[in-house]
Amino acid sequence: MNAKEASIMLGVHYKTILNMINDGRLAATKTDSGDWEISESDLAAREQRIEDKEFSAIYTHMAVQMIEKEHGRAIKAAREDLLFIARSLVKYADSPNEFIQHIKRLERALDAYKAAEAFIYTVESIRKQLDAGGQR
Structure with a gap:
């Protein structure tokens, strides 16, 4: 076969x-x-x-790769959103209400970026556990 x-x-x-x-x-x-x-x-x-442990390690490794890929996309999207909003603030400098709205939008985008960045530690922790499991 x-x-x-x-x-x-x-x-x-x-x-x-x-x-x-x-x-x-x-x-x-x-x-x-x-x-x-x-x-x-x-x-x-x-x-x-083949033991359950081997399959578990294979699937965990695949899951970590998928998480890392999605995390990279989230970081990139958050970064692009931050840059777009920051650049658009200049347009609204003479309009206080719209300027405030964009500042709030910028704050939300910054929070999303920080959350995506913080997720790096989770991904690294999973990766270390996976690597440690494979060395036993």
Whole structure:
């Protein structure tokens, strides 16, 4: 069977199968077409050796990567919002009511940016726990 079929059978992502092949956890050979060929007996033997802890580590690692990606987007969006509002303040310098409204909007944007920045510590903590778990 090929790597995609193996991923379906094990219930993991295709790239997880490729990682398992590359680091030697799963035996496979390359076909002439460049696909990985995995014997069903090797896959069955591997499936018996996979523990919940390994799957947990794989899924935790994937979750951390997704969190980091979304966090990066949140930081970028908050930063862009701050810059946009700060630049627009100049337009309203002669109109006190609109100026105050934009100051309040700027304060909310700054709070959102601070919250996104503070989330870095949560992501770093999760990453450290994941790394520590893998070293045991």
